[in-house]
Every structure is written in structure tokens, then in C-alpha cells.
Amino acid sequence: MLKDLIPGFDDEIAEMHALAPTGWIMGFNLTFRGPEHLFNAYPDAWRAIYEERNYFFGDPIAMWTMTNDGWVRWSEVRIPDLRGVMREARRFRLNHGVAISRKVNGKRSFLTLSHPDREFTDEEIGRCAAKFSLWTDLVLSRAALGPGELDVLRCFRDGLGQAETASALGIAESTVKQRALKACAKLGARTRTQAVAIAVSRNYL
Known part of the structure; x- marks a missing residue:
């Protein structure tokens, strides 16, 4: 579905893979059942552990995206990691990252990216935030049309x-x-x- 909504989808995905070599995820129109549209490029082993242990409800990065607009580096999130989610993530080289969140018409969408070796630069974050803002407009406007x-x-x-x-x-x-x-x-x-x-x-x- 996202492939039909985002122009040049394959090229955009390839750019995200290059920018976030250890994985990334984006979701649009989050409801209590989960996102209406989801693309998850995190390692399969990490995804399996995350789902098996139901980490979402203890993930400080996920909590940040649910309650904030804009962007933040993972290292700047001050929400307590009571379940040790980020410690476990580092086993999969998810050492650095950025979270981007946007709320449109009462519904939340998010993008998070990870890098094994360094923090994302302001320029990289700005580019990703601009892309995500455009994608959100495209996906939500198309989804709104019956x-x-x-x-x-x-x-x-x-x-x-x-x-x-x-x-x-x-x-x-x-x-x-x-x-x-x-x-x-x-x-x-x-x-x-x-x-x-x-x-x-x-x-x-």
C-alpha cells in the first residue's frame, strides 16, 4: 500500500537503508490496533524479541513518539527505560538513533532510524524530517479519500x-x-x- 502512496518508493526506501544501516521503522495513523500503514526494516531477530517481550509498552523511544511532535536523538530522551529495552537493542547494534513524530488530524505517525557507530547529524535529521512530513501528507491525504x-x-x-x-x-x-x-x-x-x-x-x- 505504501508503495502506491509514496512516489519513488523504492528509491526512498533504499536511501533510508543507507542512512540507517542497522534498521528503521515508520508507521502512519496509529490507533489502538496499531498503525494503519507500517514499514519495519529492523533486524528480524530484534523484531521477534521486541514482539515476544511486548517491549512497545516499555520502550522509551516509542513512548516519546506517542507524546511529542518533532524529533529527538535517542540519547536525549529522558523517559526511564525500566525494562532495559535500549540495553537489549544494543545487542543488535542499535546504538544511536533519532525519533521523528507528527500528529495530523488527531492521529500519530512516527519514524525512527538507527545507526551502529555515530549520532545522526542535524542535516541528516532535517532531511529525514522533511521527507517524513511529505510522506505523512501523502499517505494521510490519500487514506482520507474514499x-x-x-x-x-x-x-x-x-x-x-x-x-x-x-x-x-x-x-x-x-x-x-x-x-x-x-x-x-x-x-x-x-x-x-x-x-x-x-x-x-x-x-x-
Whole structure:
């Protein structure tokens, strides 16, 4: 799913792998059931231990991302590590890292990256934070558009008018109008034409 939402996904993932050689993870739209979209590139052995011991609820980095916006180096997090999560992580060379967190429309998204040998530089963190901000906008905006709204935008993209769109989709013109208005609002577009342009540029269609 993320591959369809983030342009140049494979190249972006490769850059993250190079920047965080011992692993990284990102999640979007966190709920009590977990993230709506998740990409986990941490070592399989660490992931197995983390899940088996239910470390999430004692992980100071995870706790920081749940309660803060912005970014922080792991070494600067002052939440007590009562279960020794970070000590165990170092067995897998997860020695240094950065956590980035963002809350949009009441839902939390996060990105954490690790490095075995050194702290991340401000420039590296800034670049990652900028990418993550863009990805969050892309993923959450696309996730917010319903199938009906996407169908209407596709018809507009293909040059159909409101009446033609209603006929093609087998719905009332008033329904087409409502879906178009909702799509514009979710995309921050002032017109239908602008909404289509945004949707096309972000590969939503």
C-alpha cells in the first residue's frame, strides 16, 4: 500500500537503508490496533524479541513518539527505560538513533532510524524530517479519500462533466457534487480542476 502512496518508493526506501544501516521503522495513523500503514526494516531477530517481550509498552523511544511532535536523538530522551529495552537493542547494534513524530488530524505517525557507530547529524535529521512530513501528507491525504471520491476524480481527470460522471458511475448528480466537494476539502483544493491536479501529481489515481 505504501508503495502506491509514496512516489519513488523504492528509491526512498533504499536511501533510508543507507542512512540507517542497522534498521528503521515508520508507521502512519496509529490507533489502538496499531498503525494503519507500517514499514519495519529492523533486524528480524530484534523484531521477534521486541514482539515476544511486548517491549512497545516499555520502550522509551516509542513512548516519546506517542507524546511529542518533532524529533529527538535517542540519547536525549529522558523517559526511564525500566525494562532495559535500549540495553537489549544494543545487542543488535542499535546504538544511536533519532525519533521523528507528527500528529495530523488527531492521529500519530512516527519514524525512527538507527545507526551502529555515530549520532545522526542535524542535516541528516532535517532531511529525514522533511521527507517524513511529505510522506505523512501523502499517505494521510490519500487514506482520507474514499473510493467514491476517487472514482469521481478519475472521471473528471478523463474529461467527463458532472452529468456524464453521474451516468458513468450510476449515481445522482447531487452525489457527484458532494463527493467532489469532499475531495476538494480533503486535498485543500479550491476547484475540481485543482483537486484532480493534486491527485494526479501525488499518484492517487
